[in-house]
Amino acid sequence: xxxxxxxxxxxxxxxxxxxxxxxxxxxxxxxxxxxxxxxxxxxxxxxxxxxxxxxxxxxxxxxxxxxxxxxxxxxxxxxxxxxxxxxxxxxxxxxxxxxxxxxxxxxxxxxxxxxxxxxxxxxxxxxxxxxxxxxxxxxxxxxxxxxxxxxxxxxxxxxxxxxxxxxxxxxxxxxxxxxxxxxxxxxxxxxxxxxxxxxxxxxxxxxxxxxxxxxxxxxxxxxxxxxxxxxxxxxxxxxxxxxxxxxxxxxxxxxxxxxxxxxxxxxxxxxxxxxxxxxxxxxxxxxxxxxxxxxxxxxxxxxxxxxxxxxxxxxxxxxxxxxxxxxxxxxxxxxxxxxxxxxxxxxxxxxxxxxxxxxxxxxxxxxxxxxxxxxxxxxxxxxxxxxxxxxxxxxxxxxxxxxxxxxxxxxxxxxxx
Amino acid sequence: xxxxxxxxxxxxxxxxxxxxxxxxxxxxxxxxxxxxxxxxxxxxxxxxxxxxxxxxxxxxxxxxxxxxxxxxxxxxxxxxxxxxxxxxxxxxxxxxxxxxxxxxxxxxxxxxxxxxxxxxxxxxxxxxxxxxxxxxxxxxxxxxxxxxxxxxxxxxxxxxxxxxxxxxxxxxxxxxxxxxxxxxxxxxxxxxxxxxxxxxxxxxxxxxxxxxxxxxxxxxxxxxxxxxxxxxxxxxxxxxxxxxxxxxxxxxxxxxxxxxxxxxxxxxxxxxxxxxxxxxxxxxxxxxxxxxxxxxxxxxxxxxxxxxxxxxxxxxxxxxxxxxxxxxxxxxxxxxxxxxxxxxxxxxxxxxxxxxxxxxxxxxxxxxxxxxxxxxxxxxxxxxxxxxxxxxxxxxxxxxxxxxxxxxxxxxxxxxx
Numbered sequence: 001x002x003x004x005x006x007x008x009x010x011x012x013x014x015x016x017x018x019x020x021x022x023x024x025x026x027x028x029x030x031x032x033x034x035x036x037x038x039x040x041x042x043x044x045x046x047x048x049x050x051x052x053x054x055x056x057x058x059x060x061x062x063x064x065x066x067x068x069x070x071x072x073x074x075x076x077x078x079x080x081x082x083x084x085x086x087x088x089x090x091x092x093x094x095x096x097x098x099x100x101x102x103x104x105x106x107x108x109x110x111x112x113x114x115x116x117x118x119x120x121x122x123x124x125x126x127x128x129x130x131x132x133x134x135x136x137x138x139x140x141x142x143x144x145x146x147x148x149x150x151x152x153x154x155x156x157x158x159x160x161x162x163x164x165x166x167x168x169x170x171x172x173x174x175x176x177x178x179x180x181x182x183x184x185x186x187x188x189x190x191x192x193x194x195x196x197x198x199x200x201x202x203x204x205x206x207x208x209x210x211x212x213x214x215x216x217x218x219x220x221x222x223x224x225x226x227x228x229x230x231x232x233x234x235x236x237x238x239x240x241x242x243x244x245x246x247x248x249x250x251x252x253x254x255x256x257x258x259x260x261x262x263x264x265x266x267x268x269x270x271x272x273x274x275x276x277x278x279x280x281x282x283x284x285x286x287x288x289x290x291x292x293x294x295x296x297x298x299x300x301x302x303x304x305x306x307x308x309x310x311x312x313x314x315x316x317x318x319x320x321x322x323x324x325x326x327x328x329x330x331x332x333x334x335x336x337x338x339x340x341x342x343x344x345x346x347x348x349x350x351x352x353x354x355x356x357x358x359x360x361x362x363x364x365x366x367x368x369x370x371x372x373x374x375x376x377x378x379x380x381x382x383x384x385x386x387x388x389x390x391x392x393x394x395x396x397x398x399x400x401x402x403x404x405x406x407x408x409x410x411x412x413x414x415x416x417x
Numbered sequence: 418x419x420x421x422x423x424x425x426x427x428x429x430x431x432x433x434x435x436x437x438x439x440x441x442x443x444x445x446x447x448x449x450x451x452x453x454x455x456x457x458x459x460x461x462x463x464x465x466x467x468x469x470x471x472x473x474x475x476x477x478x479x480x481x482x483x484x485x486x487x488x489x490x491x492x493x494x495x496x497x498x499x500x501x502x503x504x505x506x507x508x509x510x511x512x513x514x515x516x517x518x519x520x521x522x523x524x525x526x527x528x529x530x531x532x533x534x535x536x537x538x539x540x541x542x543x544x545x546x547x548x549x550x551x552x553x554x555x556x557x558x559x560x561x562x563x564x565x566x567x568x569x570x571x572x573x574x575x576x577x578x579x580x581x582x583x584x585x586x587x588x589x590x591x592x593x594x595x596x597x598x599x600x601x602x603x604x605x606x607x608x609x610x611x612x613x614x615x616x617x618x619x620x621x622x623x624x625x626x627x628x629x630x631x632x633x634x635x636x637x638x639x640x641x642x643x644x645x646x647x648x649x650x651x652x653x654x655x656x657x658x659x660x661x662x663x664x665x666x667x668x669x670x671x672x673x674x675x676x677x678x679x680x681x682x683x684x685x686x687x688x689x690x691x692x693x694x695x696x697x698x699x700x701x702x703x704x705x706x707x708x709x710x711x712x713x714x715x716x717x718x719x720x721x722x723x724x725x726x727x728x729x730x731x732x733x734x735x736x737x738x739x740x741x742x743x744x745x746x747x748x749x750x751x752x753x754x755x756x757x758x759x760x761x762x763x764x765x766x767x768x769x770x771x772x773x774x775x776x777x778x779x780x781x782x783x784x785x786x787x788x789x790x791x792x793x794x795x796x797x798x799x800x801x802x803x804x805x806x807x808x809x810x811x812x813x814x815x816x817x818x819x820x821x822x823x824x825x826x827x828x829x830x831x832x833x834x
Contacts, residue, residue: 067703181641189641221659222637224598224606230666230705234691234698238655242638249647269693272731273686274651280728281651285753286484288647311697314689314738321731336702 001358003344004389008099009366009377010343011148012213012264012308012330015104015139016058016085017047019077025130025137033123034130035108035116037077045076047108049127054108054115058084061107063093063334066402070336078412079405084334087142094146095395098344098388099331100366101377103148103211104139105177105264106131111213112179113152120156128154128164136171145380148373150175150211155187158195162202169206174374175262176203178210180243181217190243191250204258207374209306212243213264240266241274244305248278248297249290253304260372261305265332268307269315271322275301302326306372310337311346316354324360328369341400344388418775420761421806425516426783426794427760428565429630429681429725429747432521432556433475433502434464436494442547442554450540451547452525452533454494462493464525466544471525471532475501478524480510480751483819487753495829496822501751504559511563512812515761515805516748517783518794520565520628521556522594522681523548528630529596530569537573545571545581553588562797565790567592567628572604575612579619586623591791592679593620595627597660598634607660608667621675624791626723629660630681657683658691661722665695665714666707670721677789678722682749685724686732688739692718719743723789727754728763733771741777745786758817761805
């Protein structure tokens with residue numbers, strides 16, 4: 001595989017929502033209730049909704065800063081690289097990194113809209129709809145063929161979630177973001193099929209993938225109170241395993257054969273161990289012997305899951321044991337784990353080092369993701385224009401140099417936004 | 418490798434403490450305070466200490482029962498295979514399974530004596546000493562060369578733990594059992610070096626391994642309240658990763674270069690992923706850059722850890738990435754995951770399937786464990802008598818058939834114990 005011939009589709013990136021995102025999408029009667037950004041008394045810009053702050057505006061959006069500055073989140077939009085929130089700049093950064101298409105998770109709403117779901121009413125449903133409309137029209141819609149839309153849902157009432165799944169399916173979404181562990185958000189767990197059954201059925205009926213991004217469920221780990229921040233950062237993918245455990249050993253995957261689950265940023269290295277342990281548990285603990293329809297747990301896992309990784313150099317040796325059809329690479333732009341702007345080099349080096357064939361590489365870098373998400377990468381852009389080489393050729397003028405938060409703030413002031 | 422030429426040393430098995438274990442080891446002034454077994458009003462035998470029941474007597478001691486009966490713990494000693502608690506029968510079962518030597522974790526005291534440490538006083542120190550004396554004299558001492566002694570410690574006061582480490586070191590112990598996550602037992606976490614530093618120093622000074630068996634720290638996972646028992650059983654090794662995270666990224670391993678940690682029943686499959694993720698975190702998150710003395714976290718990990726597994730068929734392909742010198746097989750007798758009586762066949766099949774050399778096999782089945790624990794396997798038994806073939810030749814009369822709890826109870830009554 002020549003690097004210029006690679007095709008990269010990243011199904012885990014992030015958008016920091018632009019300041020004006022709600023302007024044209026919220027019904028006029030609720031205009032005053034829409035989330036908005038305020039500057040708090042510590043000089044940090046925060047989204048606020050129904051009088052409650054929802055967290056910093058630019059969580060971990062550190063791309064292109066010098067690594068020494070990564071310790072704090074951006075205090076304001078001014079400090080961020082504009083491509084974090086501006087779709088036109090984002091396309092430039094994607095081109096520079098050879099990324100054909102990107103699926104962008106939300107930031108201020110939380111990965112499962114948990115940060116705005118404290119007000120459980122029709123207004124919040126309206127805001128969630130406004131978010132999804134903005135996402136598909138103004139973000140993904142600005143550059144057809146470059147973004148895979150992903151929707152947020154009202155999850156405090158299954159019927160509302162089902163209605164929004166049906167609504168966004170009609171708008172072309174094949175992807176929703178949901179919590180890894182809903183019980184950590186105070187919702188019933190995925191074992192509660194009376195609650196989640198209608199949601200799983202609606203997702204199945206509309207070929208919709210539930211994407212479980214690491215982070216939401218982190219509170220499931222009762223870490224030592226004096227543990228350093230490294231613990232959170234190194235251990236976050238452990239929670240993907242807890243999430244799959246609930247879905248595989250509870251009723252979800254077994255009762256909904258078409259349910260599809262993406263483990264966003266979950267990594268792949270723990271999967272062979274988890275599958276072997278699940279199979280051994282099934283065959284050895286005969287007094288339990290859950291009904292997997294005559295299959296092994298690992299087979300059911302492979303029918304339902306796509307496993308997403310940024311870097312996993314040793315475990316890629318086991319790609320065929322994991323399942324070469326269920327692994328998808330992801331970029332994680334603009335977070336600190338992102339490979340921008342050298343993703344093509346990094347990814348190809350890692351795959352070459354384990355002896356991956358061209359077929360393996362294509363599956364991992366785009367084919368698996370596109371198949372799983374029902375997304376045709378060449379519907380708007382012909383294949384020969386979709387490669388790393390072709391995209392980078394359009395980005396020769398993109399400045400990829402490192403720049404401090406202070407420099408970004410100065411440039412922002414210059415532009416007089 | 419011919420199966421009869423294998424040597425098997427298992428550093429994770431379990432003893433269910435015999436009824437009379439305290440009789441000759443507790444000072445006479447405290448005789449009445451010693452833990453004893455009572456029959457509760459549900460017909461279950463429980464150890465009781467200072468008026469508090471400590472759990473069932475035979476946790477998960479299901480060996481040789483039909484698998485359909487594994488769902489409940491034994492209600493009484495009568496229902497258990499005698500080799501669970503009787504050292505003479507145990508030797509027969511070890512011979513039948515080709516096991517040269519075994520390190521047996523405690524049962525009723527909890528893996529870190531947590532079940533008897535509610536009474537934090539000199540009496541409990543006396544009981545812990547009595548336990549250790551019984552373990553080294555009556556259990557391990559009954560058959561020199563067949564058991565690797567492992568001690569329990571009073572952990573509620575570091576000075577007491579240090580004193581007991583020094584005492585048992587003089588008795589020939591090179592192993593202690595400690596909690597995976599002390600903060601789950603209400604103790605300071607392993608990050609608190611003011612508390613644990615003297616303990617780590619004493620362990621280092623006496624070439625003593627701290628063994629962290631899965632189970633103690635399970636409460637660190639806030640699982641869904643309606644999750645099935647499968648979750649606990651499949652996910653238990655996740656906690657080994659949390660434990661290592663604290664020891665590797667906190668000060669313990671970095672400040673105590675001789676500290677040795679066994680991850681008992683932790684499995685090996687998660688380790689390549691954890692090491693890669695740790696190294697990537699170290700190299701990528703330069704704003705943190707903890708001081709690993711110029712080494713990578715994975716290198717420090719390999720200097721301190723031995724990783725113990727019962728079965729891990731896919732991940733054994735990565736044995737050289739993990740480190741061929743830090744993997745040790747274990748049997749887990751008499752629990753439901755145990756491979757008795759077919760350990761030699763099972764282990765060899767699994768290692769042959771991944772193309773392990775004779776050298777790899779010897780390292781994994783005995784050499785690594787013996788080196789790590791400073792234990793000479795041939796001090797009492799010459800090598801030619803230590804093999805699977807030689808041991809099994811002594812056990813041709815051992816009944817290895819499946820037998821129900823009811824049949825065991827009838828035999829127990831016949832023997833009139």
